[in-house]
Amino acid sequence: MSPNRKLIVALWLVMLSAIAANAQPPMRDYRRAHERQILDEFTRLLAIPNVASDRENIRRNAQFIIEMMQRRGLNPRLLETATKESPPAVYGEWRIPGATRSIIFYAHYDGQPTDPKQWTGTLPWQPVWRSAALESGGLIMALPADGAINSEWRLYARSASDDKAGVMAILTAFDALRAQNITPALNIKFIFEGEEEAGSPHLGEIIDLHKDLLAADAWIICDGPVHQSGRKQAVFGVRGDANVDVTVYGAKRPLHSGHYGNWAPNPAMMLARLLSSMKDDTGRVTIAGWYDGVEPLGEAEQRAIAEAPAYDDELKSQLGFARNEGVGKSLLELINLPSLNINGMSSGDVRRARPQCHSHDGQRGAGSAFGKRNRPPAASAAADRSHSPAGFDLPISVAVIAAVQSTSTQPIVKLPTAGGSLPLSIITDRLRTVTITVPIANYDNNQHAENENLRLQNLWDGIETMAAVMTMKPKF
Amino acid sequence: MSPNRKLIVALWLVMLSAIAANAQPPMRDYRRAHERQILDEFTRLLAIPNVASDRENIRRNAQFIIEMMQRRGLNPRLLETATKESPPAVYGEWRIPGATRSIIFYAHYDGQPTDPKQWTGTLPWQPVWRSAALESGGLIMALPADGAINSEWRLYARSASDDKAGVMAILTAFDALRAQNITPALNIKFIFEGEEEAGSPHLGEIIDLHKDLLAADAWIICDGPVHQSGRKQAVFGVRGDANVDVTVYGAKRPLHSGHYGNWAPNPAMMLARLLSSMKDDTGRVTIAGWYDGVEPLGEAEQRAIAEAPAYDDELKSQLGFARNEGVGKSLLELINLPSLNINGMSSGDVRRARPQCHSHDGQRGAGSAFGKRNRPPAASAAADRSHSPAGFDLPISVAVIAAVQSTSTQPIVKLPTAGGSLPLSIITDRLRTVTITVPIANYDNNQHAENENLRLQNLWDGIETMAAVMTMKPKF
Numbered sequence: 001m002s003p004n005r006k007l008i009v010a011l012w013l014v015m016l017s018a019i020a021a022n023a024q025p026p027m028r029d030y031r032r033a034h035e036r037q038i039l040d041e042f043t044r045l046l047a048i049p050n051v052a053s054d055r056e057n058i059r060r061n062a063q064f065i066i067e068m069m070q071r072r073g074l075n076p077r078l079l080e081t082a083t084k085e086s087p088p089a090v091y092g093e094w095r096i097p098g099a100t101r102s103i104i105f106y107a108h109y110d111g112q113p114t115d116p117k118q119w120t121g122t123l124p125w126q127p128v129w130r131s132a133a134l135e136s137g138g139l140i141m142a143l144p145a146d147g148a149i150n151s152e153w154r155l156y157a158r159s160a161s162d163d164k165a166g167v168m169a170i171l172t173a174f175d176a177l178r179a180q181n182i183t184p185a186l187n188i189k190f191i192f193e194g195e196e197e198a199g200s201p202h203l204g205e206i207i208d209l210h211k212d213l214l215a216a217d218a219w220i221i222c223d224g225p226v227h228q229s230g231r232k233q234a235v236f237g238v239r240g241d242a243n244v245d246v247t248v249y250g251a252k253r254p255l256h257s258g259h260y261g262n263w264a265p266n267p268a269m270m271l272a273r274l275l276s277s278m279k280d281d282t283g284r285v286t287i288a289g290w291y292d293g294v295e296p297l298g299e300a301e302q303r304a305i306a307e308a309p310a311y312d313d314e315l316k317s318q319l320g321f322a323r324n325e326g327v328g329k330s331l332l333e334l335i336n337l338p339s340l341n342i343n344g345m346s347s348g349d350v351r352r353a354r355p356q357c358h359s360h361d362g363q364r365g366a367g368s369a370f371g372k373r374n375r376p377p378a379a380s381a382a383a384d385r386s387h388s389p390a391g392f393d394l395p396i397s398v399a400v401i402a403a404v405q406s407t408s409t410q411p412i413v414k415l416p417t418a419g420g421s422l423p424l425s426i427i428t429d430r431l432r433t434v435t436i437t438v439p440i441a442n443y444d445n446n447q448h449a450e451n452e453n454l455r456l457q458n459l460w461d462g463i464e465t466m467a468a469v470m471t472m473k474p475k476f
Numbered sequence: 477m478s479p480n481r482k483l484i485v486a487l488w489l490v491m492l493s494a495i496a497a498n499a500q501p502p503m504r505d506y507r508r509a510h511e512r513q514i515l516d517e518f519t520r521l522l523a524i525p526n527v528a529s530d531r532e533n534i535r536r537n538a539q540f541i542i543e544m545m546q547r548r549g550l551n552p553r554l555l556e557t558a559t560k561e562s563p564p565a566v567y568g569e570w571r572i573p574g575a576t577r578s579i580i581f582y583a584h585y586d587g588q589p590t591d592p593k594q595w596t597g598t599l600p601w602q603p604v605w606r607s608a609a610l611e612s613g614g615l616i617m618a619l620p621a622d623g624a625i626n627s628e629w630r631l632y633a634r635s636a637s638d639d640k641a642g643v644m645a646i647l648t649a650f651d652a653l654r655a656q657n658i659t660p661a662l663n664i665k666f667i668f669e670g671e672e673e674a675g676s677p678h679l680g681e682i683i684d685l686h687k688d689l690l691a692a693d694a695w696i697i698c699d700g701p702v703h704q705s706g707r708k709q710a711v712f713g714v715r716g717d718a719n720v721d722v723t724v725y726g727a728k729r730p731l732h733s734g735h736y737g738n739w740a741p742n743p744a745m746m747l748a749r750l751l752s753s754m755k756d757d758t759g760r761v762t763i764a765g766w767y768d769g770v771e772p773l774g775e776a777e778q779r780a781i782a783e784a785p786a787y788d789d790e791l792k793s794q795l796g797f798a799r800n801e802g803v804g805k806s807l808l809e810l811i812n813l814p815s816l817n818i819n820g821m822s823s824g825d826v827r828r829a830r831p832q833c834h835s836h837d838g839q840r841g842a843g844s845a846f847g848k849r850n851r852p853p854a855a856s857a858a859a860d861r862s863h864s865p866a867g868f869d870l871p872i873s874v875a876v877i878a879a880v881q882s883t884s885t886q887p888i889v890k891l892p893t894a895g896g897s898l899p900l901s902i903i904t905d906r907l908r909t910v911t912i913t914v915p916i917a918n919y920d921n922n923q924h925a926e927n928e929n930l931r932l933q934n935l936w937d938g939i940e941t942m943a944a945v946m947t948m949k950p951k952f
Contacts, residue, residue: 135728135729224735225735238734239734241733241734249796250797251795251796251797252611252794252795252796253611253795253920253922253925253927254922254924254925254926254927255795256895256896256923256924257717257815257817257819257895258714258715258717258894258895258896258897259700259701259811259894259895259896259919259923260807260895261815261816261817261895262759262801262802262810262811262813262815262817263788263800263801263802263805263806263807263810263811264795264797264800264801265797265799265800265801266801266817266818268751268818268819268820268821269751269752269755269817269818271748271821272747272748272749272751272752272818272821273748273752275744275745275748275752276745276748276749276751276752276753277752279745283738312739318728319727319728319729319731319740320725320727320728321726321727321740321741323741324739324740324741325738325739325740325741325742326738326739329739330739331736331739334738334739335735335738335739337738339733339737339738340737341733341737341738341742341745342742342744342745342748342823343733343744343824344744344822344823344824345744345747345748345821345822345823345824346820346821346822346823346824347818347820347821347822348819348820348821348822418734418735419732419733419734419735419736419737420732420734420735421734443735444729446729446730447732447735448730448732449729449730450730451729451730
């Protein structure tokens with residue numbers, strides 16, 4: 001970086017700090033005065049098992065959120081499918097007198113299925129505090145009865161990050177704004193989905209049945225992690241995913257490997273050979289047509305990626321590997337390419353693998369016509385959620401970026417694409433709107449896995465972020 | 477085959493039929509008169525769960541066999557280890573007045589662990605009859621109260637073949653001989669091991685503690701299947717096995733495949749690549765040194781293999797695959813080479829594979845010095861059982877071959893090596909003796925897997941085979 005550039009950055013940081021210092025104290029004051037109350041409500045929500053297929057418990061979550069919103073006067077209601085068989089979405093609204101525009105805040109209250117036996121010392125639906133990340137030797141702690149709570153502590157529970165943290169940050173941001181008599185310029189709506197981790201199979205139907213309620217100038221998606229460096233992010237698409245199960249068949253009946261080994265084809269070996277043939281030594285997918293239709297990143301997108309902190313080496317060191325897979329490319333570059341991942345693989349009892357294709361579908365840049373072509377045939381056959389694009393330069397995007405930036409003393413990271421999967425195209429296919437993702441969780445939250453956790457400071461920051469987005473004034 | 481050769485074979489078969497017809501009627505008469513009694517005792521033995529690590533049940537099996545032998549006046553006793561913590565062997569003997577030589581019949585009463593949920597329509601320790609093999613549409617049948625029992629019926633239960641069939645055939649052969657007042661020329665001993673499927677970890681100690689009892693001019697191992705063509709076999713060694721667990725480590729904590737896919741090395745893919753690198757397209761193992769020290773088969777061994785029925789195409793058709801792994805070689809040739817097999821493989825929850833190395837260790841031909849060299853370093857580190865050689869031309873071998881042949885109208889198959897694994901070297905390392913395996917089970921018995929079964933005719937044939945070996949007169 002040149003001396004001049006350094007000076008500009010330094011000045012910018014001073015300015016940002018000033019903005020953040022101005023913007024945040026009311027929210028921060030509210031939070032500081034209500035930490036135990038917030039965490040009490042949050043841990044009670046986290047204590048309800050929330051796998052979408054667990055019909056009884058998933059409705060207990062919805063009911064709990066209904067009560068959270070009733071206490072806040074947000075006129076909540078369940079949005080059911082026609083059969084009322086699926087997890088309902090929970091809807092509420094904060095009508096602003098005179099406001100003609102609306103934004104809707106989305107989070108999901110269901111979580112990934114998990115095997116309690118894989119958790120270390122704690123259980124998925126018994127929220128427990130640790131003094132730091134488990135991987136860094138964090139110990140189980142009791143919340144002190146009074147006094148300051150160390151915001152580096154982590155709350156261990158399924159969906160602590162993904163995505164009940166979103167529900168909690170959004171509703172607490174509302175609390176803070178109302179307590180401080182700060183009124184948004186836009187009508188604020190809320191929708192909390194109950195089967196995002198199951199692939200949002202009924203969100204489309206729910207939108208169709210409740211189009212007026214769910215119409216908004218933007219959907220703000222509060223889900224996913226902030227940048228690994230700790231910087232906040234605004235994200236304009238996700239990679240999405242498609243899954244395919246591959247089953248390799250061997251002999252019709254079980255064979256003794258001693259009596260037939262060397263002669264009978266071994267399904268496990270055939271599976272290993274098939275899977276390993278799908279990538280070359282540099283991590284490039286070798287399936288014909290895999291990268292067809294992948295458009296190069298636009299100039300603004302390339303710049304945004306270049307501006308993001310270089311964090312790969314630090315991350316490799318943390319994660320304990322020396323060489324990344326996509327040789328010669330950075331994580332952020334690689335996230336912008338379709339990937340092929342083996343989700344799971346087993347043989348012996350069964351001989352099956354679940355390769356997972358992470359492939360963009362139209363989510364990169366507003367103008368990109370990133371079509372279905374880039375999905376390989378096998379992946380196209382599987383259920384998938386494709387993903388809506390939103391550009392950096394739309395008025396709403398500019399306003400969201402500014403709002404998130406106003407809460408941070410560090411430059412935020414703008415990403416054309418995050419790696420995850422969200423029902424963005426389900427939303428944009430049905431409503432003339434854009435989706436912008438504003439994640440709040442710590443990057444090392446063990447999302448989707450055992451020992452999921454939320455760093456407390458990320459919840460505190462997330463409340464400020466959500467409040468800032470609620471009170472933005474886009475130039476429509 | 478030349479006309480002359482055809483004539484010789486035809487004459488030989490006539491002669492063999494005559495021998496078999498002469499030798500077997502007394503045994504067959506006994507069996508026909510006692511079928512229900514034999515099967516009643518057998519199914520009660522099969523009903524006792526028999527995984528070696530199931531301490532309580534494994535001793536119930538031993539006690540049941542003690543009682544079987546007490547009823548027969550065989551002076552049974554448990555052979556314990558020093559701590560009496562392990563499954564005991566059951567020992568008994570039939571002392572023949574004036575006999576100076578002994579042979580000992582070995583079988584094992586423990587079975588492979590199995591998951592009852594993987595069985596189809598029946599359970600491992602609830603013996604059930606089927607009208608044919610499950611894979612051929614065999615239906616569950618009740619044993620008729622009287623009249624002939626169809627000997628193509630199959631008994632489904634863990635260890636129906638492997639290896640309680642051995643226990644049953646040996647003790648019933650004794651019954652038949654005694655009932656017909658046929659006295660062997662040799663002292664007959666019996667040993668039934670209780671942890672063969674666990675790798676015989678205490679058989680060596682049991683032999684050391686009871687060397688006098690267990691000394692014999694030969695150990696006759698009744699375990700394993702006859703040839704796929706249905707022909708009986710005499711087998712002079714087994715391939716043995718060594719196991720190694722391979723664990724591939726990825727990132728230190730679980731990563732979201734969307735956020736990190738393409739960049740973070742995927743342990744499942746690394747495992748697939750590692751395993752698939754171990755064999756080439758022809759099925760040849762590519763690990764350096766894998767085939768070092770493999771001696772070519774001797775002339776007698778090659779001839780024996782050439783004389784075995786060509787059955788590979790029929791077997792491939794039955795098993796449902798078109799191409800075998802060791803391109804250009806027959807099953808019997810390939811069994812005489814060390815193999816590498818993936819026993820199981822899993823990722824997602826764990827990222828582990830269990831390659832299994834089937835490698836000869838001295839078991840091929842009496843004179844072969846087939847040393848440890850042929851085992852790759854990884855395999856040598858794992859627990860294994862290496863295997864004793866016995867030559868075709870030892871007097872005891874000639875006598876066993878003749879005895880087995882005397883019970884069959886078809887030429888029997890002589891094999892230098894079978895594919896399985898047996899504690900042969902544990903025996904021969906401690907006792908100056910030879911081991912010869914005389915298997916009786918049907919080849920399609922689903923050994924070690926779910927739906928293990930025994931074709932009834934194989935038990936009937938096995939009784940005759942064991943009786944013939946008991947009454948052989950080797951020219952020592």
